[in-house]
Amino acid sequence: MTSTALPATAPSSSPPSTRDRLLEAATRVFLAQGFTAASMDMVRQEAGVSNGSLYHHFPTKALLADALYAHMLRDFHSALMQPIAGKASAQAGVKGLVRAYIQWVLQHPDQARLLHALRRGGDMTEGAETGAANEQAFAALKAWMEQRVEAGELRPMPFHVWMALVFSPAFSLTQRWVSQPVPAVAPKLRATLEHGAWMAVAA
Numbered sequence: 001m002t003s004t005a006l007p008a009t010a011p012s013s014s015p016p017s018t019r020d021r022l023l024e025a026a027t028r029v030f031l032a033q034g035f036t037a038a039s040m041d042m043v044r045q046e047a048g049v050s051n052g053s054l055y056h057h058f059p060t061k062a063l064l065a066d067a068l069y070a071h072m073l074r075d076f077h078s079a080l081m082q083p084i085a086g087k088a089s090a091q092a093g094v095k096g097l098v099r100a101y102i103q104w105v106l107q108h109p110d111q112a113r114l115l116h117a118l119r120r121g122g123d124m125t126e127g128a129e130t131g132a133a134n135e136q137a138f139a140a141l142k143a144w145m146e147q148r149v150e151a152g153e154l155r156p157m158p159f160h161v162w163m164a165l166v167f168s169p170a171f172s173l174t175q176r177w178v179s180q181p182v183p184a185v186a187p188k189l190r191a192t193l194e195h196g197a198w199m200a201v202a203a
Helices: 017-035 038-046 051-059 061-080 088-105 109-120 129-150 159-179 188-199
Strands: none
Touching: 017 038, 017 051, 017 061, 017 109, 038 051, 038 061, 038 159, 061 088, 061 129, 088 109, 088 129, 088 159, 088 188, 109 159, 129 159, 159 188
């Protein structure tokens, strides 16, 4: 998937709201110009809305960036949580989390690139939307981890350490993957990352 737009609305549904149009436009403008060089007027023109509409939804560029970041995070978290739904074993869950992370990055390289750029560039001030999106996802992951620890399937450790062991290797490679003309991860590397994550936290 190479389009910079956020997921399209189904033909049968209502047209995108002004807010969604602004978020889609911001994705394209921030990717093309970089956050620092992008202006609110560039986003307004790209979205085809009035100044009043733009500033009604997003009074500042920082608030726009926070909203866009949270919007993409929610889509990412939705995909990420699927492997730990139901009664997945610890091994299947941990490997599935890494697999889901990689799959989302490959299917949404532009969004992954923008998430990385905003966070690594220091342009993010974690606003209420971003904080809420992360809090919900982290709570679900922590609850699942603790259940598997109690079942004797995972080694007891602080949650932030568990997160680092499971996700940091793939996270550190994300920028390399999305910088490719056609993002791809070799099956052998995927298997290595999944296995490494599992061995790092297995009981």
